[in-house]
Amino acid sequence: MIKRCHEDNALVRAALSRPGSGRVLVVDGEGSLRTALLGDVLASLGAGNGWAGVIIHGAVRDVARLREIDFGVAALGSNPHRSRKAGTGTTGEPVSFGGVMFTPGDTVHVDEDGVALVPREAS
Ligand SMILES: O=C([O-])CC(=O)C(=O)O
Numbered sequence: 001m002i003k004r005c006h007e008d009n010a011l012v013r014a015a016l017s018r019p020g021s022g023r024v025l026v027v028d029g030e031g032s033l034r035t036a037l038l039g040d041v042l043a044s045l046g047a048g049n050g051w052a053g054v055i056i057h058g059a060v061r062d063v064a065r066l067r068e069i070d071f072g073v074a075a076l077g078s079n080p081h082r083s084r085k086a087g088t089g090t091t092g093e094p095v096s097f098g099g100v101m102f103t104p105g106d107t108v109h110v111d112e113d114g115v116a117l118v119p120r121e122a123s
């Protein structure tokens with residue numbers, strides 16, 4: 001989980017550089033569609049490190065290539081602009097967006113229609 005990485009994807013790269021063990025990285029980009037928090041390079045990095053995918057409350061880019069990578073991507077939209085690499089945000093805390101609180105250990109189901117969350121207590 002990455003909280004409040006507004007138009008800054010340094011923490012996304014850092015997280016996807018570590019072993020994913022089949023997990024989904026949840027990223028709270030505070031809903032900004034002005035810069036992309038992930039593209040094909042970071043998606044390939046995550047796939048290579050065993051991440052199942054990402055849920056991004058923000059934008060991505062390189063969409064045509066993302067479709068070819070075995071890595072799930074759910075995002076609000078796309079934008080070709082790059083993000084800052086300053087390291088804004090925090091890692092590991094619960095994050096909340098779209099009226100949903102994501103807590104480490106929850107299960108998520110994602111398809112083309114959207115995201116469904118199964119809280120840890122219910123699974
Ligand atoms: O480098 C970035 O900031 C995002 C990107 O385009 C990629 O991951 O391919």
Ligand SMILES: [Mg+2]
Nearest residue numbers: 039040041062
């Ligand atoms: Mg790229």
